[in-house]
Amino acid sequence: MSKIRVLITDDHAMFRQGVRTLLAAEPDLEIAGEARDAAEAVNLSRQNRPDVVLMDIGMTGMSSFEATRVIRKERPETRVVFLSMYDDDEYLAECVSIGASGYILKESPAEQLLTAIREVHRGGSYLSPRLLTRLVDDLRTQGHEPVRQPRFGTLTKREREILKMLAEGQSVKEIATAFELSVKTVEAHKFNLMRKLDIHNKAQLVQYAIQKKIIRLSEPLLN
Numbered sequence: 001m002s003k004i005r006v007l008i009t010d011d012h013a014m015f016r017q018g019v020r021t022l023l024a025a026e027p028d029l030e031i032a033g034e035a036r037d038a039a040e041a042v043n044l045s046r047q048n049r050p051d052v053v054l055m056d057i058g059m060t061g062m063s064s065f066e067a068t069r070v071i072r073k074e075r076p077e078t079r080v081v082f083l084s085m086y087d088d089d090e091y092l093a094e095c096v097s098i099g100a101s102g103y104i105l106k107e108s109p110a111e112q113l114l115t116a117i118r119e120v121h122r123g124g125s126y127l128s129p130r131l132l133t134r135l136v137d138d139l140r141t142q143g144h145e146p147v148r149q150p151r152f153g154t155l156t157k158r159e160r161e162i163l164k165m166l167a168e169g170q171s172v173k174e175i176a177t178a179f180e181l182s183v184k185t186v187e188a189h190k191f192n193l194m195r196k197l198d199i200h201n202k203a204q205l206v207q208y209a210i211q212k213k214i215i216r217l218s219e220p221l222l223n
Contacts, residue, residue: 004121005032007050009041010083011059015106019054022110029117038067045071050078052117055100057084057091058213065098066157072099079120086213090152092131102126152197152212159193160214162186166202167209
């Protein structure tokens with residue numbers, strides 16, 4: 001029986017090593033490579049054709065969401081499992097909407113990760129039990145009410161870029177110059193992203209960006 005080939009993607013070398021050691025001990029699993037960021041994961045997926053990609057959700061550079069879209073489009077048989085520190089409903093909904101097969105909290109026991117890899121490879125899906133329990137509880141509470149769509153997931157790539165730059169303190173004029181766009185176009189993007197996120201001022205925008213790890217508290221915010 002052929003082994004399940006797994007690509008590990010995370011920007012922390014120690015975490016990758018830990019996952020590698022865990023998987024190497026399993027007779028039915030094989031390491032298909034290690035990627036330090038989402039862009040490298042896309043390239044290695046093309047080269048090594050893994051069965052399952054383990055994808056960290058919070059890396060710099062190309063977003064993990066965009067990488068997953070590319071991987072799933074180019075090779076639909078490759079399954080993606082997100083590894084996340086964030087117990088966040090919007091992140092989970094976004095991952096599901098772009099075709100991921102699993103969402104595992106990094107605090108989960110190792111056995112859950114192994115189960116997830118095998119389950120998604122069989123064509124199933126897997127959520128950390130804590131997330132699954134909460135989803136079930138939410139459905140029971142909501143009854144027949146429509147489920148709210150993930151707001152962050154409705155942003156375009158350009159809107160996400162502008163959101164980050166605004167939260168970092170850059171002005172509309174500076175953003176327009178950076179992207180070679182008119183000020184009016186950037187203002188339109190700003191209006192649309194704030195409408196989609198139900199944000200009404202700069203303070204709320206910065207707070208949202210920090211909450212969603214779009215920017216980090218250690219990054220200097222300009223006035």
